Amino acid sequence: MTSAMARTNTDHIGETSVLELTSEERIEIEALVKRLTCAGPALADDPAWQARAREESCRLPHRLGSAVRAFRQDAGPDGTLLISNLPLAAEPLPPTPTVPDSVERTATGPAAVAVMLGCELGAVIAYRDEKHGALVQNVVPVPALAGSQSNGGSVQLEFHTENAFHPHRPDFVGLLCLRPAHEDQVGTQVASIRRAFPLLDEADRAVLRQARFLTEAPPSFHAAGLSSPHPVLDGAPEDPDICVDFHATRALDDRADLALVRLREALAAVACDAVLRPGDMIFVDNRTVVHGRVAFSPRYDGHDRWLHRVFVHLDHRRSRRLRPGNGAVLA
Ligand SMILES: O=C(O)CCC(=O)C(=O)O
Numbered sequence: 001m002t003s004a005m006a007r008t009n010t011d012h013i014g015e016t017s018v019l020e021l022t023s024e025e026r027i028e029i030e031a032l033v034k035r036l037t038c039a040g041p042a043l044a045d046d047p048a049w050q051a052r053a054r055e056e057s058c059r060l061p062h063r064l065g066s067a068v069r070a071f072r073q074d075a076g077p078d079g080t081l082l083i084s085n086l087p088l089a090a091e092p093l094p095p096t097p098t099v100p101d102s103v104e105r106t107a108t109g110p111a112a113v114a115v116m117l118g119c120e121l122g123a124v125i126a127y128r129d130e131k132h133g134a135l136v137q138n139v140v141p142v143p144a145l146a147g148s149q150s151n152g153g154s155v156q157l158e159f160h161t162e163n164a165f166h167p168h169r170p171d172f173v174g175l176l177c178l179r180p181a182h183e184d185q186v187g188t189q190v191a192s193i194r195r196a197f198p199l200l201d202e203a204d205r206a207v208l209r210q211a212r213f214l215t216e217a218p219p220s221f222h223a224a225g226l227s228s229p230h231p232v233l234d235g236a237p238e239d240p241d242i243c244v245d246f247h248a249t250r251a252l253d254d255r256a257d258l259a260l261v262r263l264r265e266a267l268a269a270v271a272c273d274a275v276l277r278p279g280d281m282i283f284v285d286n287r288t289v290v291h292g293r294v295a296f297s298p299r300y301d302g303h304d305r306w307l308h309r310v311f312v313h314l315d316h317r318r319s320r321r322l323r324p325g326n327g328a329v330l331a
């Protein structure tokens, strides 16, 4: 195990789970990928292909399976699992896309890796109103979105729970790096409420547990959405879940706003940067961790930073009402 996670605050050297695959394990995964990319119709959104990917995911290296299982049981104090040395495509990578709502429909090697690992963790799902409902989405800088609070932007992306407004938000977000940024130091930022909670006083914790906050849908969602009033901290009083988006969540009163400001400070104090390299995939526990990204300077020259993103639910059945035909896409 090595650590690619650099803490911004060295007082909080963490227990981040990092699994570096051996070259033998990488070769094992390559064989599964080969079967998935050759089998027709190799389309990531085809339920038959997804079933094959689920089947092949049972053959992932044992060490990877057990790391994922342990992470699912308890994502740990940092709530992230970084898997490195994953195989990417044998053929040269095409230019990084630059269009909004870019997705990967073809079951390419990297798409197969992202879906298989997602299947190992749970059910891979998407939302009809976001990125065309595609299971494998591209996180790439887009000229028209440069200043936006979306993954197509290049300004600092505020800490957020993924799709915080949504009652069936993902349990986990997976990000697989295909190509690093030109600057090479563009970090996905993560901050765990388990680390930040001790920094909050009891009065702020109590306010954050009350339904005194509203959250809007992110710009990537093409249908407007607004949550009902919700708490930001929920669940076990001593080990709560977090649901907040520092761009899209607003407090309903001044005291709640103050608690939100202090929560943001506490999260910033424990934040760490994960600078993903090609072949790195990070899973973020969306119940206990908020994530964001540092600002960077894309060139839009086909060699910009490129990640694949997948969403995972642990209880597929719970969203059945929203999934027509029992498919993977929530309407
Ligand atoms: O660009 C990143 O590292 C993360 C972007 C993000 O928040 C997302 O794709 O959900």
Ligand SMILES: [Fe+2]
Residues within 6 Å of the ligand: 151, 160, 162, 291
């Ligand atoms: Fe995100």
